[in-house]
Amino acid sequence: MVNIRYRAQETVKEVGAKVMASRQFQEADLQTHHHFTTVARHSFRVACICFCICHFLYVVFKIKTNWQLLIVCALLHDIGIIGRDLKYRNNSQCCQQHPKDSVVVAQSILGDLDDTGRDIIGNHMWPMTLTPPQTIEGFIITIADKYCAVTDLLPMNNRSRLINPSFG
Ligand SMILES: [Fe+2]
Ligand SMILES: [Fe+2]
Numbered sequence: 001m002v003n004i005r006y007r008a009q010e011t012v013k014e015v016g017a018k019v020m021a022s023r024q025f026q027e028a029d030l031q032t033h034h035h036f037t038t039v040a041r042h043s044f045r046v047a048c049i050c051f052c053i054c055h056f057l058y059v060v061f062k063i064k065t066n067w068q069l070l071i072v073c074a075l076l077h078d079i080g081i082i083g084r085d086l087k088y089r090n091n092s093q094c095c096q097q098h099p100k101d102s103v104v105v106a107q108s109i110l111g112d113l114d115d116t117g118r119d120i121i122g123n124h125m126w127p128m129t130l131t132p133p134q135t136i137e138g139f140i141i142t143i144a145d146k147y148c149a150v151t152d153l154l155p156m157n158n159r160s161r162l163i164n165p166s167f168g
Helices: 002-015 023-028 039-061 067-076 091-110 115-122 136-151
Strands: none
Touching: 002 039, 002 067, 023 039, 023 091, 039 067, 039 136, 067 091, 067 115, 067 136, 091 115, 115 136
């Protein structure tokens, strides 16, 4: 288990290097998320869990996924939430709108996203939003995001910044 955690962290850092070096992602490490963490730290953990799920699906069921795209999109799935207090009237509007805003910001960093990329980011809040994911990668992030939203509350994951990334 320690091995897969380490491998996930190193893989996310490698595959997501461009995103993690971006100004927008650095900003995301300054905004509090889920009370105890930051948007960047939460997103890093979501990307790690996505990698673990993909690894599990392949090793156990031989199901192949686009895990590289999933990692990149997981790092950016909440990027549109930056500045939430100024952008959204309430939590409900934030919940509905931030996935769409994240797609726009992600495209400004990565260039045009394909349908799978838009599905991963744009539908990650399902079932809180109406449209379910259309791809396996999109479905995986809905699970990883909810798992991390809960485990972000655990003391072992409560770091204010993404200085020494780890996930549980
Ligand atoms: Fe979100
Ligand atoms: Fe999230």
